[in-house]
Ligand SMILES: Nc1ncnc2c1ncn2[C@@H]1O[C@H](COP(=O)(O)OP(=O)(O)OP(=O)(O)O)[C@@H](O)[C@H]1O
């Protein structure tokens with residue numbers, strides 16, 4: 064493996080900000096949650112109430128079963144452990160694909176390979192750097208938990224669990240990078256495996272205690288960290304599972320890499336049509352063709368998620384009967400809902416509205432990719448005005464993300480509607496989702512503005528999205544000041560049906576979004592095209 | 596009226612000055628060669644003409660219009676082939692040809708079929724599976740099959756094999772004969788020599804020479820190789836306009852400015868000439884002198 068050292072340094076350089084942001088962002092969540100334990104338990108009138116809440120199938124599906132809610136450590140593992148492991152899995156997949164398949168696709172690896180480096184050196188370097196990110200994250204989680212006074216043994220198990228579970232997804236990303244022939248497809252495949260693992264453990268964990276369905280959780284790598292039982296009689300041997308699977312996957316990636324040609328994947332590319340279909344022959348037709356895979360991927364992923372979560376909505380009523388004192392807590396979580404089902408929908412829509420914000424921004428940013436790959440140059444040189452090119456991606460991003468949100472809401476409410484025999488709840492939930500849609504448009508507007516006026520700072524929009532996701536997912540447990548939690552593009556919008564429909568925030572947010580978009584497109588018309 | 600008229604064009608990228616007061620004129624119906632060393636500013640000039648980049652100062656007119664504000668309308672009348680064509684990985688070559696053709700306002704179907712055949716292109720393959728030369732061919736077919744007045748070609752044959760390059764020359768020459776104007780940036784001198792009516796040589800963002808090939812040749816020196824009847828007199832090397840003299844007994848090799856050629860020849864004739872070969876400057880020598888930065892220090896006749 065000649066040249067490995069150089070390549071590792073290169074991969075480190077290219078990935079340092081990426082990994083640093085992910086690792087630090089994820090590492091603070093665990094100790095922050097542990098320190099918020101007293102406040103949360105106090106608010107719930109004792110850890111006993113937490114137990115009942117955690118026993119609810121819906122909560123189990125989202126967070127996994129708890130091992131020990133009597134200590135801050137056990138509570139942290141239950142409340143944010145799976146989230147940290149899943150997010151670290153995303154980091155692992157993206158990190159390894161970035162410096163392997165994506166680089167190969169852009170032709171950067173070819174330059175490196177033609178130099179004096181071993182055949183597998185680029186893949187080795189990519190895997191090593193991503194593994195390093197996982198290990199550092201694990202070490203920081205252990206250190207952070209120990210630093211806030213949690214038992215060292217449990218903290219070590221927690222950190223190692225996070226590190227090794229995310230390492231599995233380094234392996235998943237490495238294999239995906241061999242199988243597919245494009246960075247986007249590799250990321251899609253890796254993240255689809257991650258989503259499947261998350262859903263599998265959700266379905267398993269929602270099952271009754273001691274059932275076979277419950278045992279299915281062992282099949283999901285994402286659950287292995289929790290199955291080590293940090294802070295509650297650690298089962299160290301479980302750590303062998305992710306370690307072994309990582310070794311297997313990485314080894315598999317190397318074998319696959321030996322079997323394929325440089326620049327191609329294992330899935331070969333079939334020839335296509337020799338003439339274009341009429342629908343392709345316009346900027347919007349092209350934009351749809353380029354993006355339909357992404358749109359359909361999100362649609363399928365969120366639809367499965369919606370049906371899975373929707374089918375659990377009924378169990379909330381059950382929990383209310385078990386534990387009347389929880390009512391107030393849930394009303395608060397669901398913004399004071401009368402019906403607990405409503406509270407559940409409000410909470411779900413709050414999260415998914417932000418996720419769908421990602422869809423919009425991702426679809427829009429394809430335009431930036433088109434520019435730096437030189438495709439936009441071809442189009443603009445061929446009688447396509449800049450405005451038309453920008454609008455082809457902008458309209459698609461706005462429409463597709465809103466449609467995905469509406470479909471999610473409809474499917475989320477469908478089980479409840481079947482249960483009640485009343486389709487009205489579907490309409491009501493779709494309406495509630497659409498009331499949140501302007502938040503996504505506002506984020507999209509910010510992305511358009513940055514692309515048009517400050518293309519170098521385009522990443523800023525991800526800070527806003529990441530912050531919002533963080534706030535809706537784990538922000539409520541951290542006890543952050545109210546004004547801070549309000550600082551998201553979605554917060555001003557009415558949470559239907561719990562809150563009254565307020566047209567003012569909806570219209571103001573939409574208007575602001577449109578203004579940002581207009582300014583961004585104006586800037587895009589005036590600036591130099593970004594070239595390869 | 597010129598199809599392309601550029602005056603005093605300046606384009607900066609941060610602190611790099613890519614174009615530094617460039618003047619360029621391309622007449623209707625000519626193939627205009629655009630040459631210069633790497634990084635001289637050829638692609639930048641073309642991109643300003645296409646409205647992809649905005650000039651910092653100076654004026655540029657394209658087909659009688661403003662390349663920035665009237666970009667989309669003007670582009671219906673021209674076709675462009677970039678130096679490094681990057682295709683969408685999921686679209687086939689045929690789809691890209693149809694797409695670019697339609698966006699430009701339509702393709703000539705007969706020509707499309709003819710060019711696909713001539714360039715031996717498989718239009719059913721996906722963009723990610725084409726070689727560099729084949730990607731280039733896709734863009735070439737799309738451009739040449741469009742019904743346009745002007746072709747802007749940025750190193751269009753880089754990556755083409757010699758057979759395909761010959762096809763390209765034939766097609767472009769025929770196009771010129773039908774009245775199309777071509778601006779051809781190229782590093783391949785034989786291609787320029789074969790095709791271009793006029794050339795402009797650009798260096799560090801300024802055009803340093805412009806004219807027909809014959810005119811440019813006049814600005815240079817002829818290589819002389821003579822064997823005299825008597826030993827070569829020592830003072831011959833000092834004669835005006837004679838350079839790089841090498842003397843070996845009766846044999847003389849030197850370079851002569853065109854202006855001094857007559858005087859030198861009559862002097863040699865007086866001495867008695869056994870044999871004489873004169874070689875006109877090759878295009879390579881011509882361009883090497885312009886490309887080489889040190890060339891500026893040398894006084895030109
Ligand atoms: N987008 C850009 N940003 C910064 N600098 C640029 C950019 N595009 C070109 N340059 C610089 O401008 C100068 C001219 O580049 P240009 O691509 O026009 O050269 P060229 O004559 O086409 O060269 P080549 O023969 O290599 O294609 C170079 O110094 C280049 O580095």
Ligand SMILES: [Mg+2]
Pocket residue numbers: 637638639678749
């Ligand atoms: Mg160039």
